Amino acid sequence: MARNWILPLLLWVTTLSACSPYVYNQEITGFSTGVNAVAASYRSGQQAVDGIVAQQRQAAEATVRTRLLLLPGCDQTEPSGTPPRRPECAAVPVGAQAAPGPTAVQQHLADAAPAFDALKGYAAALAAVTASADETALNQARQCLTAAAGGMALELAKFQPAAARDGPLLTPVGGMLGQGIAIWLDQRRLAALRNTVAAVDPEVQALGQTLQAALAAIRAQQLLQLGRDLRRAAEPLEATAVSRLSVAGYQSNRAALEVDIAAFNHIRAADPAATVSAMVTAHHQLALALQANSGRAMAVATGAQTFIAAAEELKAAIGAPATAKAPVVARK
Amino acid sequence: MAQVNPNDVATTCVLALQGAIAKLDALKQQPDADVGQIDAQIDALQTAQAALRDQALRAIEESEANKQAIAAMNSAAANLRTEAAAMQATAADLTSAAEVVTAATSLVAALAHFI
Numbered sequence: 001m002a003r004n005w006i007l008p009l010l011l012w013v014t015t016l017s018a019c020s021p022y023v024y025n026q027e028i029t030g031f032s033t034g035v036n037a038v039a040a041s042y043r044s045g046q047q048a049v050d051g052i053v054a055q056q057r058q059a060a061e062a063t064v065r066t067r068l069l070l071l072p073g074c075d076q077t078e079p080s081g082t083p084p085r086r087p088e089c090a091a092v093p094v095g096a097q098a099a100p101g102p103t104a105v106q107q108h109l110a111d112a113a114p115a116f117d118a119l120k121g122y123a124a125a126l127a128a129v130t131a132s133a134d135e136t137a138l139n140q141a142r143q144c145l146t147a148a149a150g151g152m153a154l155e156l157a158k159f160q161p162a163a164a165r166d167g168p169l170l171t172p173v174g175g176m177l178g179q180g181i182a183i184w185l186d187q188r189r190l191a192a193l194r195n196t197v198a199a200v201d202p203e204v205q206a207l208g209q210t211l212q213a214a215l216a217a218i219r220a221q222q223l224l225q226l227g228r229d230l231r232r233a234a235e236p237l238e239a240t241a242v243s244r245l246s247v248a249g250y251q252s253n254r255a256a257l258e259v260d261i262a263a264f265n266h267i268r269a270a271d272p273a274a275t276v277s278a279m280v281t282a283h284h285q286l287a288l289a290l291q292a293n294s295g296r297a298m299a300v301a302t303g304a305q306t307f308i309a310a311a312e313e314l315k316a317a318i319g320a321p322a323t324a325k326a327p328v329v330a331r332k
Numbered sequence: 333m334a335q336v337n338p339n340d341v342a343t344t345c346v347l348a349l350q351g352a353i354a355k356l357d358a359l360k361q362q363p364d365a366d367v368g369q370i371d372a373q374i375d376a377l378q379t380a381q382a383a384l385r386d387q388a389l390r391a392i393e394e395s396e397a398n399k400q401a402i403a404a405m406n407s408a409a410a411n412l413r414t415e416a417a418a419m420q421a422t423a424a425d426l427t428s429a430a431e432v433v434t435a436a437t438s439l440v441a442a443l444a445h446f447i
Contacts, residue, residue: 104386105382105386108386108389108390108393109389111393112389112393114402115393115398115401115402118401118402118405118406118409119405121405121406121409122405122406122408122409122412124409125408125409125410125412125413125416126412128412128413128416129412129415129416129419131416140427141423141426141427141429141430142426144427144430144431144434145426145429145430145433147430147434148430148431148433148434148437149433151434151437152433152436152437152440155437155440155441156440181422181426185419185422185423188415188419189419192411192412192415196408196411196412199404199408200404200405200408203400203401203404203405203408204401204405206397206398206400206401207398207401207402207405209337209338209339209392209397209398210389210392210393210398210401212339213338213339213342213385213388213389213392213393214389216339216342216385216388216389217382217385217386217388217389219385220381220382220384220385220386221382223378223382224378224379224381224382227374227375227378228375231371231374231375235367235368238360238367239367273339273343
C-alpha cells in the first residue's frame with residue numbers, strides 16, 4: 001500500500017533535484033562585503049573630518065592664545081538629571097556655555113548616515129536570505145528524518161511482515177522529504193530575491209548618488225587639509241633663501257615634505273564615483289541574472305569582484321589616518 | 333524636465349576651478365613670483381572646491397528621490413528579513429517533525445511486545 005505514495009514522492013524529489021535553482025549565494029555575499037567596505041569608508045572618513053575640524057579649531061585658538069575654561073560638567077563624575085546623563089566635559093573659550101557644535105560639513109555628513117545604513121541593512125538582508133543557517137538546520141533535520149524513517153520501517157516490519165516489502169523504500173523517504181523541502185526553500189529564496197532585487201534596483205542607483213556625494217565631500221575635506229599641510233611643508237624649500245638652510249635642515253624639511261606628499265597622493269587615489277558606479281553595476285547585473293534565471297552568470301561574479309576591489313581601495317585610501325599628524329598651526 | 337545630478341554638476345565646477353588652480357601654479361615658475369600669495373589664492377579655490385562637494389551632498393540629501401530610496405530600501409530589507417526568518421523556521425519545523433517520528437518509532441517499539 002505504501003508503495004502507492006512512496007514511488008511518486010521519490011519521483012517528485014528526483015525531478016525537483018534536476019531543477020534546483022542557483023541562488024547567487026557567493027555573488028550576494030560579495031555585494032554585501034563591498035557595501036560593508038563602503039560603509040566603513042564613510043565612518044572612518046567621517047572621523048577623519050571630525051579630526052580635521054578639531055585640529056583647525058585648536059590651531060585657531062593657539063594662534064590668538066584664546067583663554068579657555070573647563071565646562072562645569074568636568075566636575076561631575078556621575079550621571080545626573082532625568083534621564084540620567086553625564087554633563088559635557090570640554091575645554092571651551094571663556095564665556096561659551098557648551099562645546100562648539102558640528103560644522104555644516106560635519107552635519108551634512110552625519111545626515112548621510114541613513115542612506116549608508118539603509119544600503120547596509122538591505123545587503124545584510126539579501127545575505128540572510130541566501131545564508132546557509134537554514135541549510136545547516138535542514139541537513140541536521142534530514143539526517144534525523146532518515147534515521148527516524150529507517151527505525152520506523154524496521155519496527156513496523158517486526159509485527160507486520162508485509163510491511164517489510166516497503167522497508168527498503170521507506171528508509172530513504174525521510175532524507176528525500178528533507179531534500180525536497182530544501183529544494184522548495186531554494187525556489188522560495190530565488191523568488192524572494194528575484195522580486196526584491198529587481199524592484200529596488202532604481203533605489204540602489206538613487207542611493208548611490210548620496211553615497212558618492214558623501215564620500216566625495218569627505219575626500220574633498222581631507223585633500224583640502226592635506227593640501228595646506230603640503231604647501232606649508234614645501235614653503236622652506238620653495239623660498240629663494242633655501243640655500244641658507246643647513247644640509248641637515250634641508251634634509252629634514254625634505255623628509256617632512258615627502259611624508260606630506262605621500263599622504264596627499266594616498267587620499268587623492270580614492271575614487272568614490274568609480275566605487276559607487278561598480279556597486280550600482282554589480283546590483284544591476286544581479287537583478288538581470290535573477291530575472292533571466294539563467295544560473296550562475298559570469299557577469300554577476302565579475303561585477304561583484306570589481307565592486308569589492310574598488311570598495312577595498314576606497315576604504316584603504318579614505319580610512320588612512322590622514323589627520324594623525326602633529327596639530328596644524330594656523331597661518332597668521 | 334531633464335534630471336540634474338548634483339554630483340555631475342559639482343564635478344564639472346570642480347574641474348573648472350582646477351583649471352584656474354593650474355594657471356596659478358604656472359605663475360609660481362616666474363622669477364619674481366610671490367609664492368605665498370599664490371598659495372593663498374590656490375587655498376581659496378580649493379576651499380571652494382570642497383564647498384561645492386558639500387553643497388552637492390546637501391542637495392542630494394534634501395531630494396525626495398533620496399528620501400524615497402531610503403524608505404524603499406528599509407522596507408525591502410524588512411521583507412527579506414521576514415522571509416529569511418520564515419525559511420529558518422521551516423528548517424526548525426522539519427527537525428521537530430523528525431523528533432516526532434523518532435518518538436513514534438519508540439512508541440511502536442514499546443507497543444510491539446503487547447501485540
